[in-house]
Amino acid sequence: MIPLLSVFAAFSFVVMMFNLPLPGGTTGHAVGMGVASIVLGPWASILAISIALLIQAVFFGDGGITAIGANCFNMAIVGSLASYAAYRMISHRARLGSVRRVAGAGVAGYLAINFAALCAAIEFGIQPILFRDASGAPLYAPYPLSVSIPAMMIGHLTFAGLAEVIISAGIIAYLQRTDPGLLRLTAPDAPDVDEVSPRPPGAVSWPTPRKLWLGLALLLILTPLGILAVGNAWGEWSARDFGDPQTRQQIAAGSRHQLPPDHVPQGLERLSSVWTAPLSHYAPSFIRSPGFGYFVSAMVGVGLIIATCLLASWLLGRMHSERHPDREWAPSTRRRRRSFIEATIRSLLEAIQHTLFAEDMASANGLLQRLDPRVKLMGMGALIIAAITVRRIPALAGVFATAAVLAILSRVPMRILAARIWIAVGAFTGTIALPAVFLTPGQVMYRLPVLDWAITQQGLKAAGFLILRAESAATLSALLILTTLWTHLLAGLRSLRLPAVLVALLGMSYRYMFVFLQTARDMFESRESRLVGILAPADRRRLAAATAGVLLGKSIQLSAEVHTAMQARGFRGQIRLLDERHMDRSHWLQAAGFVAFAAAIVWMGR
Secondary structure, eight states: HHHHHHHHHHHHHHHTTTEEEEETTTEOOOOOOHHHHHHHHHHHHHHHHHHHHHHHHHHOOOOOOOGGGHHIIIIIIIIHHHHHHHHHHHHOOOOTTOHHHHHHHHHHHHHHHHHHHHHHHHHHHHHHHHHHHHSSOBBBBOOOHHHHHHHHHHHHIIIIIIHHHHHHHHHHHHHHHHOOOGSTOTTOTTTTTTTOOOOTTTTTOOOHHHHHHHHHHHHHHHHHGGGGGGOOOTTTOOOGGGHHHHHHHHHTTTTTTTOOOOSHHHHHHHHSSSOOTTTTTGGOOOOOOOHHHHHHHHHHHHOOOHHHHHHHHHHHHHHHHHHHHHOOOOOOOOHHHHHHHHHHHHHHHHHHHHHHHHHHHHHSSHHHHHHHHHHHHEEEEEEHHHHHHHOOOHHHHHHHHHHHHHHHHHTHHHHHHHHIHHHHHHHHHHHHHHHHHSSSSOOOOEETTTTTOOEEEEHHHHHHHHHHHHHHHHHHHHHHHSSSSSSHHHHHHHHHHHHHHHHHHHHHHHHHHHHHHHHHHHHHHHEEEEEEOOHHHHHHHHHOOOOOOHHHHHHHHHHHHHHHHHHHHTTOOOOSSSOOOOOHHHHHHHHHHHHHHHHHHHHHTT
């Protein structure tokens, strides 16, 4: 898979360098999503296309460093999944050498690039609605949906889509003649999937990946043809393009003759200096010839992709050698199957162990454990609302400190909160908040060397607010769960006038979730003890689907048995509880204390 992954990532990188002239004076290109998803499968195709897009953005400034996420979503994810789904539906039960598979590949490539273009058009068109400056001018893309969708789709529905059809159908037809085995991964329903095509006696054949690399080398030689098409792709405008009269006319021609803004959008101008690519626009500064510079850039890009895939292969081999020093690095199907089953069983056991730990913690003699569950529901809810509404970091820090003190008084180990709550929430929220540190305008406190990114005081404050709020709310929620027995929590919810039907559903779901966890664990262990040898990928998929189907059947059977038992005991649709608890004066005073404390924090942090 790794050699095929590298060749298709390199192919996608190179084929995107061949610009095609589109109506309105803009350009477009094929991507190779269709053929990649057909040969590699959708998930490996997502990885291959993403590698190509990442190399383009980081080293050549193509697509933009701040648009990597959008480009990967549009082309790698949406394009790969759309093409795979279309190909599987059209070529269902067709032979590997069938013409229907060639037609399916063409349709898959056509749909993939147009779905990707539509996503990009919508992303361009909604930006003037979502992002404006104080004067109402768009911060980034200036054209609405009524302009962006036609501008993007007309060219992709015609020229770019046709190019993707030719590439996808042509390569699949070539593989049908040379190595149909490469098509087996995404054709498990083909009637001849297990047949081996006979080879003439004495015939010598090169491996198909080597042939693909030779074809890619030919494309590399022809890459200077990619700069013959004049004009930029619609939407891929730099800040200086808005000040160039000729480029402004080209933008207007491709945008239904609507001129762009007179001034550079502020957001686009600010982000244009975030990253300067070493070989910007595939034009190395030390090479005078544009054609030769384009060729050298293509060679460098392909080399970087190969190096990335080789590095991944080396890291996998090193990890395997450290775990199994007596074995050679040969990733086999057997090892992957065993690790999947073992990991599944381990995750099921961990789920049960975490729940048992929470039940033991709720039975401890701590401060929160002694409180009525209704008091805890109201008190923790009030503190969470306070954490969300305060506007000052000291007040928010007070909420977090209160949560930590409550954890200590309730005998909840700090290491448990740190491992399960603080680290996970901090990592996730920190990833979201990190761009605010550099993109929020304000007083510059520090500049990163080399990158020259400015860290502002206002950016640090915004990131700190987001992280501290998430940590405080998550800690309070965890304390409520860890210090309250599930049955008591349900009783508290019912006392707070939650419908009895919903409380009963929660209680039954919680109870039978563990029944099914235990059943699933027993099924996996039984399967593993009865399997001998190495299963083919199709057999592993059938095994997983059969296991899920059996578990679903057991759940339906159990629900019928439970309902029958309930009817035998007098259930006729009306939910009744054994006891209705009511709060006394001490409970109301405790809840009022929590609410008053939360209100004081909100008042101080307003």
